[in-house]
Amino acid sequence: MTVSDTAWKSAAPPPAPLSTKSPKSRTRKPVRAHGWRNVVWVLPAVLLLGLFAYLPLVQNLGFSFLKWDIYSGRQTFVGADNYVRMFNDPIFWKSLLNNTLYAVISIAFQVFGAMILAAMIEGLRSQRWRGILRAIYFVPSAISLTVAGLLFYFIYEPEMGILNAALDALGLGNFTQAWLGQENTAIFAIIAMSQWQGFGYCTLLFSVALQRIPSELYEAASIDGVGPFQRFFSISLPLVREMTGLMMIVTVSGAFQVFNEVMVMTSGGPNNSSQVLGTWLYRSGFVRNDFGYAAAVATAVFIITLVLAVIQLRISKKRRVQW
């Protein structure tokens, strides 16, 4: 989700009176044009966001300096203690590492993989096939991460899952294992599921970006004898650069907010090996009743996503390639 370059330039310079038939707007001074009554249009949105998005954000910062037992309700100010504990907590670092793995692998598959895939699809001559393939690839993105997570829980399951069965059938029986039950494979198995779930969404967006490139560019290049590979690298790639940048940020930002699939597939186990910041936050607060600490982890998530959002904004503000 992004904010485009035009998004911050407010749309509403008071409309210049085009016709003399509306004397009202001619005599109205700019200052008086701001009617306080008009606030009702934005009031519900502002109230909702203020109360349930911004206020909690500020409160969270306050909570992160408390030791807080939610059952007894007792809160004690402990200064930066939660942050000190967080920086000395190996599971926090493990979670951060897992989120980073998530981000790196997702950039490889969901951004660059999807881009190449979109170029392949848009290169097909049959419009019907292009539509069918884009739609099929997108289907996993329509279902919930809960269903996807449960589904892959079964796929990875050693007894009844199709992954081990498929490996056996291909003569790769040596590679069969309890994918989600081992510390060294659990997080990768989850990330793999997430690629299956999300790549179609990115492919669809890249397809849209590629469709916006005028076909004359490709035709001209063909006439000049430029091959398909070079056409991809010298026309498609530069012209979807903005989309690529945005997709990278969206993907990375999503990677640091992962929660659902990890919770459903492993709850962060075995032995915290697949813990991510979201699940560690949840576990710290709601299972270990350490809400001050959970708030500190939430602050870490906030800072990471804020930095990414600022980068995203800067990319969006740059002018697009002109053609």
Place this chain on the structure above:
Amino acid sequence: MVTRSALLLVLGRVLIKAFLVALAVVVIYPLVWMLLNGVKSNAELFSNPFAMPVAWKWDNYITAWNRGVGNYLTTSVLVTVASTIATVFISAWAAYGLTRVNIPFNRVVLILILGGLMLAPTVALIPLVKMFQSLGLYNNLWALLILYTAFRVPFTTFLIRAYMMDLPAEVDEAASVDGASKARTFWQVILPMCKPILVSTVLLNILFTWNEYLFAMVFTSGGALQTLPVGLTNLMSKHGTDYPVVFAGMAIAAIPVIVLFFAGQRYFIRGLADGVGK
């Protein structure tokens, strides 16, 4: 020379198409497997995972429905419909206020609403729990309705606002010449003109709400209040050995959104594309 390169080109096309089709099969197979497992018996499930169902036990769906999936579905429909309507109206009002009406501190309001795009639900989670507990809305569907609406308004406003900005100013002027108030202009002129983007935002919000897990898990407990994503994990942990029923439940959760996507594909794509790259 020419024929050889032409041959290579044809070969390349065939290879690419074969690859894309093979990938499509790999992508869609897990979902087919899910649907097939939903009509198998437990014994069949463990014998050969690739086999077709023998028994075709459609009553797995009925069992799943009676074990709570029916309730979860009702709750999901209720929350999805209510929060989608609330989100789209509140966002359309805000977009109208930001683009076609003069409001004080226009810019501040704009930054406040669109800034919500970068807020992650996890960051607000702990204070929200405390807040809803003190409001007496913990374990209450109002909590989900409020939270889904609050966290979806920024993106929805962003989309509708971009669309409204492209509508010519003459439209409002014509309406005001005819003596229409701002409110009437909104309901009778601007809103109908925004229909395409409204359909997109409705679909995207349905998809989001139907699939949301974090808030649904934290803010509700007990079968009658749980939505499908949370209910399914319960079905799994409570009746863990009766896997075909779990698969049937998953299918019940997945099929409506897949159907919705295919029915409204055009609008989905428009909304998604405008959301990222406009």
